Amino acid sequence: MSVPARRAVFNPTSIPELRPRRAYIQPARTIPGRPPAGRPKNWSWRVVRKESTEVGENHSGHIEAHTNEGILFFDSIFPLRFNFGMHMRLPFFRHRNLPELLERFNSASLQALDPMVMVKRAIPANVPITVTEILPRIKDGGAFVKFSHPDGVSSQEVESLIIGYLKEKYVRPWFNPMRPMKANLVRGVPWLEDLHRFPSSRIKVEFAPTKPGGEAAELSQETLYSLFRRYGMLAEISSQPADSKVLPRFATLDFARLRNAVMARNCMHGFKVLEEAGGGVGGTQLRLSYEQKIKAHMIRDWVVGHPRIFIPLMAALLGTLAVAVFDPIRTFFIKARVTHSLKIRDSRIYKWFSSQAKDMFTFKKRNVEEAGLGAIWDDRRKLIDQLQTWMMETTDTFIIVQGPRGSGKRELVLDQALKDRRNVLLIDCKPIQEARGDSATINSIAQQVGYRPVFSWMNSFSSLIDLAAQGTIGVKSGFSETLDTQLGKILSNTATALKQIGLEDRDKHDKDASMTDDDYLESHPERRPTIVIDNFLHKNEDSSVVYDKIAEWAAGLTTANIAHVIFLTNNISYSKSLGRALPDRVFRQIALGDITPAAAKRFVITHLDSEEDPTGTDSKLSEGQRRRDLSELDACIDVLGGRLTDLEFLARRLKTGQSPQKAVEEIIEQSASEIMKIFLLAARTNDREDRTWSPEQAWFLIEQLAKAEALRYNEVLLSNTFASSLTPSASNGEAVLNALAQAELISIKTAKGRPESIRPGKPVYQAAFKILTEDKVLKARMNLAVLTELSKIEGKSIDKCEAELALIAGMPRVPPQVAPRVEYLLGKVEASQRKVEQWDREMGGLKRVLMREY
Numbered sequence: 001m002s003v004p005a006r007r008a009v010f011n012p013t014s015i016p017e018l019r020p021r022r023a024y025i026q027p028a029r030t031i032p033g034r035p036p037a038g039r040p041k042n043w044s045w046r047v048v049r050k051e052s053t054e055v056g057e058n059h060s061g062h063i064e065a066h067t068n069e070g071i072l073f074f075d076s077i078f079p080l081r082f083n084f085g086m087h088m089r090l091p092f093f094r095h096r097n098l099p100e101l102l103e104r105f106n107s108a109s110l111q112a113l114d115p116m117v118m119v120k121r122a123i124p125a126n127v128p129i130t131v132t133e134i135l136p137r138i139k140d141g142g143a144f145v146k147f148s149h150p151d152g153v154s155s156q157e158v159e160s161l162i163i164g165y166l167k168e169k170y171v172r173p174w175f176n177p178m179r180p181m182k183a184n185l186v187r188g189v190p191w192l193e194d195l196h197r198f199p200s201s202r203i204k205v206e207f208a209p210t211k212p213g214g215e216a217a218e219l220s221q222e223t224l225y226s227l228f229r230r231y232g233m234l235a236e237i238s239s240q241p242a243d244s245k246v247l248p249r250f251a252t253l254d255f256a257r258l259r260n261a262v263m264a265r266n267c268m269h270g271f272k273v274l275e276e277a278g279g280g281v282g283g284t285q286l287r288l289s290y291e292q293k294i295k296a297h298m299i300r301d302w303v304v305g306h307p308r309i310f311i312p313l314m315a316a317l318l319g320t321l322a323v324a325v326f327d328p329i330r331t332f333f334i335k336a337r338v339t340h341s342l343k344i345r346d347s348r349i350y351k352w353f354s355s356q357a358k359d360m361f362t363f364k365k366r367n368v369e370e371a372g373l374g375a376i377w378d379d380r381r382k383l384i385d386q387l388q389t390w391m392m393e394t395t396d397t398f399i400i401v402q403g404p405r406g407s408g409k410r411e412l413v414l415d416q417a418l419k420d421r422r423n424v425l426l427i428d429c430k431p432i433q434e435a436r437g438d439s440a441t442i443n444s445i446a447q448q449v450g451y452r453p454v455f456s457w458m459n460s461f462s463s464l465i466d467l468a469a470q471g472t473i474g475v476k477s478g479f480s481e482t483l484d485t486q487l488g489k490i491l492s493n494t495a496t497a498l499k500q501i502g503l504e505d506r507d508k509h510d511k512d513a514s515m516t517d518d519d520y521l522e523s524h525p526e527r528r529p530t531i532v533i534d535n536f537l538h539k540n541e542d543s544s545v546v547y548d549k550i551a552e553w554a555a556g557l558t559t560a561n562i563a564h565v566i567f568l569t570n571n572i573s574y575s576k577s578l579g580r581a582l583p584d585r586v587f588r589q590i591a592l593g594d595i596t597p598a599a600a601k602r603f604v605i606t607h608l609d610s611e612e613d614p615t616g617t618d619s620k621l622s623e624g625q626r627r628r629d630l631s632e633l634d635a636c637i638d639v640l641g642g643r644l645t646d647l648e649f650l651a652r653r654l655k656t657g658q659s660p661q662k663a664v665e666e667i668i669e670q671s672a673s674e675i676m677k678i679f680l681l682a683a684r685t686n687d688r689e690d691r692t693w694s695p696e697q698a699w700f701l702i703e704q705l706a707k708a709e710a711l712r713y714n715e716v717l718l719s720n721t722f723a724s725s726l727t728p729s730a731s732n733g734e735a736v737l738n739a740l741a742q743a744e745l746i747s748i749k750t751a752k753g754r755p756e757s758i759r760p761g762k763p764v765y766q767a768a769f770k771i772l773t774e775d776k777v778l779k780a781r782m783n784l785a786v787l788t789e790l791s792k793i794e795g796k797s798i799d800k801c802e803a804e805l806a807l808i809a810g811m812p813r814v815p816p817q818v819a820p821r822v823e824y825l826l827g828k829v830e831a832s833q834r835k836v837e838q839w840d841r842e843m844g845g846l847k848r849v850l851m852r853e854y
Contacts, residue, residue, distance in 0.1 A: 055192045055193065055194050056135075056192040061191055061192050061193050062189055062190070062191065062192065062270075063133075063135065063144065063146065063189075063190065063192065064189065065146065065155075065186070068148055068149055068150065068151060069132070069146065069147065069148050069149075069155075070129075070146075070147055070148075070149065070155030070158060070159075070185060070186070071144055071145070071146050071147075071185070071186035071190070072144070072145045072147065072158075072159065072162065072183050072184070072185060072186065073137075073142055073143070073144055073145075073183065073184055073186055073190070073263060073266045073267055074118075074119060074122055074142050074143050074145060074181060074182075074183045075140075075141060075142040075181065075182050075183075075259050075262060075263055076118075076141065076142065076173045076176060076179060076180070076181045076182065076259065077118055077119065077136070077141060077142050077143050077173065077181070078136070078138055078141045078142070079141065079175045079176075080140070080141035080199065080258065080259065080262070116134075118171055118173060118181060119134065119143060119145060121169075121171045122162065122165075122166060122171050122181055122183060123145075123162065124161065124162065124165040124169075126161070127158055127161050127162065127165075128149060128150055128153055129147040129148065129149050129153075129158055130147060130148045130149075131145060131146070131147050132146050132147060132148055133145075133146040134146070135192065137192070137266070139194070139198065139199070140199060140262050140265075140266060141199075141259070141262065142262065142263075142266070144186065144190060144192075144266070155185055156185065158185070159183075159184065159185035162183050163182075163183065163184070166180065166181060166182060166183060179259070182259075182263065184230070184231065184263055184267045185267065186266065186267050187267055187268060187271050188267065188268050188269045188270035188271035188272075188286065189269065189270030190266050190267075190269055190270070191269050191270070197289070197290055198290065199258060199261065199262045199265075199290055200258070200261065200290040200291060200292050200293060201235075201254060201255045201256075201257065201258045201260075201261045201293070202252055202253070202254050202255075202261070202290070202291045202292070202293050203252065203253045203255070203261050203264060203265055203288050203289070203290060203291065204250055204251075204252050204288070204289050204290075204291040205219075205224065205250060205251050205252070205253060205286055205287070205288055206248045206249070206250045206286070206287040206288075206289070207219060207248055207249050207250065207251075207284050207285075207286065208248055208284070208285045208286075208287050209282065209284070209285065210272055210282055210283045210284070210285045211282060214282045215280065215281070215282065216248060216249070216279075216280065216284040216285070217273075217278065217279055217280025217284045218239075218240070218249045218251075219251070219273065219278060219279075219284065220239075220278065221237045221239060221251070223273070223277070223278045224237055224251060224253065225237060227268065227271075227273075227286075228253055228264050228268065231255075231260050231261075231263045231264040231267065231268075232255050232256065232257055232259075232260025232261070232263065232264070233255070233256040233257070233260070234253060234254065234255060234256070235254040235255060235256045236252075236253075236254040237251065237252075237253055237254075238251060238252045238254075239251045248287075252291060261290070264288070265288045265289075265290065268286060268288055269286070269287065269288040270285060270286070270287070271285070271286045272284070272285050272286075273285075273286065326453065327493060329452075329453070330451050330452065330453070330454075330493050331493055331496055331497045331500070333450045333451065333452050334449055334450045334451055334493060334494050334497035334498075335497045335500060335501055336450060337425065337449060337450025338423050338424070338425045338450070338497065338498065338501055338529055339422070339423055339501060376408060376595055376599055376603055376644065377412075377416055378599070379595050379596060379598075379599035380412060380592075380595075383412065383590055383592070384412065384416045384417050386590065387399070387401075387412075387413065387417040387566075387590065388417050390564075390588055391417070391418075391421065391525070391526075391530065391564055392525060392526055393525060394522060394523070394525045394561070395525070395558075395564075395588070396558050396559050396561065396585065397558060397582060397585040397586060397587055397588060398554065398555075398558060398565055398566075398567055398578060398582065398585070398587050398588070399564065399565065399566045399567070399587075399588045399589075399590075400566075400567045400569065400574060400578070400587050400588070400589045400590070401413055401566060401567070401568050401569075401589075401590045401592060402569055402570065402571075402572065402574065402589065402590070402591050402592065403570060403591065403592030403593065404570050404592075404593075404643070404744065404747060404761065404762070405570050405645070405744060406643045406644050406645030406646070406762075407570075407592040407593065407594065407643065407644060408592065408644045409534075409568045409570075409592055410532075410534055410568060412592065413532055413566055413568060414426065414532065418530060418532070421530060422529075423501050423502075423529035423530065424529070424530045424532060425449065425494075425498075425529060425530070425531050425532070426448075426532045426534060427445075427448045427449065427531065427532070427533045427534065427550070428448060428534045428535055429533060429534065429535045429536055429537075429538050429546065429547070429550065430534070430535040430538045431444050431448075432444045432445050432448065432546055433535075433538050433539055433544065433546055433547075434538075434539075438483045438486070441483060441487075441546065442454065442483070442486050442487070442490070445487060445490055445546070446490055449490065449491075449494045451490045451493060451494065454490075483545055484545055484549060487545070487546070487549045488549065491549065491550070491553040494553075495553065495556065495557060495562060498529050498531075498557065498562050498563050499517070499521075499562050501529050502521050502527050502528050502529060502562060502563070503517055503520065503521070503527075505527060506520060512524075518560065518561065521560075521561040521562060522561040525561075525564070528561065528562065528563050528564055529562075529563045529564075530563060530564045530565075530566065531554065531557065531563050531564065531565045531566070532566045532568065533550060533554065533565065533566070533567050533568065534568045535568065535569070536550075536567045536568065536569040536571070536574065536577075537569050537571040537573070537574055537577060539742075547577055548577070548580070548581075551577060551578055551580070551581035552581050554567075554581065555581035555582045558582070559582075571741075571742060572741065572748055572750060572755075573738060575587070575753075593642070594641050594642030594643050594763060595642035595644070596642060597634070597637050597638060597642065599642070600637050600640075600641075600642045600647055601633060601634065601637055603644075603647055603651075604633065604637070604647055604650060604651050604654070605633075607648075607651040607654075607655070608651065608654055608655070632659065632660045632661055633660045635660075635661075636650070636660040636661060636663070636664040639664055639668070639763075639764065639766075639767050640664055640667065640763060640764050641762060641763020641764055642763065643762055643763060643764070646667065646762065646763075646764055649667060650663055650664065650667065653666070653667075667764060668764060668767045668768050668771060669771065671762070671764050671765060671767075671768040672768040672771045672772050675702070675745065675765070675768055675769075675772065676772065676778070678743070678745075679693075679695065679698040679702075679740075679743070679745055680695050680698060680699060680702075680772075680778075680782065681695070691729065691730075691739075692729050692730060692735060692736060692739040693729075693730050693736045693739055693740055694725055694727040694729075694730040694736075695782070695785065696721055696725070696727075696782070696785050696786045696789050697721050697722060697725060697730055697736055697740075698740065698745060699782040699783075699785070699786060700716075700719065700721045700722075700786065701716070701740065701745065701746055701758070702745075702769045702772055702773065703769075703773055703779075703782075703783075704716075705746070705758070705759070705760055705765075705766065705769050706766075706769040706770045706772070706773040709759065709766065710749075710757040710758065710759050711757065711758040711759075712757060712758075713737075713748065713755040713756055713757055713758055716733075716737070716758060717733045717734065717737070720790055720793055721786060721789070721790070722736060722737075724793045725789070726789055726792060726793065737755075737758070741761070743761075744761035744762065745760075745761050745765070746758050746759065746760060746761050747759050747760065747761050776849055776853050777849070777850065777853045777854065780846040780847075780849040780850050780853070781846075781850060783842075783846055784843055784846045784847065784850070787839045787842055787843050787846070788843065790835075790839060791836050791839050791840070791843075794832040794835050794836050794839075795832075795836065797828070797832050798829050798832045798833065798836075801825045801828050801829045801832075802829065804825055805822065805825050805826070805829075808821070808822060
């Protein structure tokens with residue numbers, strides 16, 4: 001009976017942990033043309049070796065082939081990419097799982113997808129070898145197979161048989177059926193390290209001496225090609241520069257495929273190149289290691305070297321990310337702000353609990369306030385009805401409610417005309433315009449519309465990056481954005497949210513289901529949300545970016561039928577700013593003035609009759625006292641006018657026990673003091689420089705309005721105080737009048753679109769002007785300043801005429817045609833001189849008053 005020549009068993013004592021419970025014997029494998037190798041008669045398998053693990057014998061990282069032994073490396077056993085960074089973490093790839101792995105290899109019944117079945121399939125039956133060890137290399141995607149062979153067979157012949165067999169019988173892994181398994185003989189001493197160094201298609205070949213202290217030869221590219229080409233196609237061979245001082249000398253090999261580089265590294269590491277092969281005296285040993293193509297600082301170096309490409313690209317990527325991630329969130333919060341869906345105070349549950357928790361006193365007080373305003377709304381019922389009618393019509397223009405401060409514009413629009421209307425957004429321009437800096441402005445307008453999250457601090461940070469980039473590469477990076485761009489983004493998101501709100505109630509079963517979104521909003525104006533823009537042109541800055549941007553945005557909403565837009569302003573020149581946004585539209589306007597004396601009286605009496613004294617004393621007027629004060633109250637209201645703020649101030653004073661006459665006198669005195677402090681007397685020089693009017697111009701208007709209820713607009717402009725002011729900031733008369741109207745010293749009435757007359761800013765100012773003109777010292781001081789300025793103006797006129805006369809007199813021969821001009825100049829000098837003399841006499845009298853009076 002013949003004995004098999006090959007024993008395909010593993011050494012049970014080579015690894016203490018890998019002792020199988022039984023021995024495994026495979027059929028003999030022979031080389032064609034050679035007799036099978038015999039087995040000794042009294043054969044028994046028991047060879048004692050050093051302990052061997054996945055990282056080599058005694059954890060040394062090396063395995064050696066002795067006499068009649070060889071090592072083969074099989075690739076494509078494990079998925080290569082899957083193992084990067086995971087072979088040291090997953091339990092399957094740890095040392096304690098190695099016995100189970102090898103036991104499955106020795107098993108007679110292996111699963112089809114088991115990695116060990118591929119090793120069995122790759123070794124043909126006619127190869128007379130005995131497999132003694134298998135060391136899987138999970139990180140390299142293969143395994144080392146150590147074998148022994150008889151004396152008549154060399155390791156190179158075994159390699160040739162296996163390579164030829166694999167070329168004929170493809171062994172394909174399940175995870176990569178397009179690439180069959182390959183095997184090669186290990187010619188060097190493989191390094192079985194378990195470091196975090198992963199395969200790469202680039203290999204660094206170091207030339208080391210074979211003995212310590214020896215010298216190594218640097219192999220040529222031809223020699224390296226002949227050694228490594230067998231493992232796969234080489235893309236590039238790079239030698240170390242000749243002037244490099246780095247030792248040991250090295251070269252880099254770039255393989256076309258990653259698995260070819262893995263095969264070359266595992267088969268050729270530690271290979272000794274003899275002297276006759278070009279290894280120099282004593283030979284040269286090759287040390288192979290993977291070298292990552294992406295260096296540690298490659299990205300950083302590329303960024304530093306290409307800022308003109310990287311910085312704009314990064315800005316575009318960040319912008320795209322911000323739009324994709326944050327814009328839907330911001331749109332949601334804007335919709336919640338308009339619909340009040342996240343506001344607890346607007347929920348029905350909160351309102352019910354709030355109404356149950358309020359006591360009778362609070363309930364009565366709330367009704368008193370509503371009753372007090374009811375007298376005003378009855379007086380303005382036609383305006384409220386008109387505004388509500390406009391909201392139900394299809395219109396593509398603005399609605400402007402204009403009136404002075406304290407005339408009740410916001411209350412009329414929000415509390416009356418829009419009280420039953422859903423989806424109302426209020427934008428107050430005052431905090432936006434008064435914000436200091438771009439970041440504060442962005443935060444303010446974002447808060448007004450509910451735009452969040454907002455990263456306003458990024459604007460300043462991006463500006464610094466842009467400044468640094470401009471100094472480095474010479475152009476702006478594009479990170480920073482102007483205030484105009486930031487406002488445009490916020491308002492654009494708001495417009496998107498408003499359009500979605502207008503289309504929320506649309507149903508596919510409606511008769512208008514076939515309409516487009518634009519046609520639907522045009523035919524259903526009642527579904528559109530309403531935008532109320534309060535304090536428009538708060539500081540009368542026609543060139544403000546905020547006002548221009550809001551006006552353009554509002555024009556887009558109106559013309560696209562997305563929303564109704566209502567502007568609340570106290571500036572009479574609003575048409576100039578809004579006309580640039582909608583140049584081809586006629587605005588719908590409501591002008592609010594002071595309420596009538598009858599409505600004003602009812603407003604005050606309602607407060608007195610319905611509300612108790614907040615101090616808790618008996619100072620409330622009795623019915624008899626109120627009846628006796630009615631005639632006095634009529635006279636006081638005639639002086640005070642119909643301004644709501646002043647009427648509320650009067651009602652509060654009457655509640656404290658003051659008589660109407662006394663209360664009005666104090667209000668007039670307080671108004672006179674405010675006028676004197678703000679318009680006439682400047683505490684610091686900076687106060688005068690910041691103003692666009694001069695105290696002389698303000699006094700001129702005060703003195704003239706104290707005598708008459710109204711002044712002609714053009715007549716004031718033609719006066720010397722406004723036409724020829726010596727104050728640089730007050731040289732433009734129309735700008736001065738607009739600034740004084742914005743400051744509420746005066747009010748400018750228009751007729752057919754042009755300024756017509758000038759009146760006091762408040763009705764109470766008429767009485768305050770009279771009090772100021774009755775003050776002898778103040779009148780003398782201000783008139784002295786006016787006359788002094790007029791004298792300087794006439795003095796400049798005289799100097800100009802005298803200079804021209806001197807020029808004419810210097811001619812060698814004065815032509816007769818110049819005589820009329822000389823007479824004109826002399827007459828003008830004479831008239832100016834008479835004015836100066838008259839003003840000097842008046843200034844003398846005023847100075848005596850200042851010297852005599854306190």
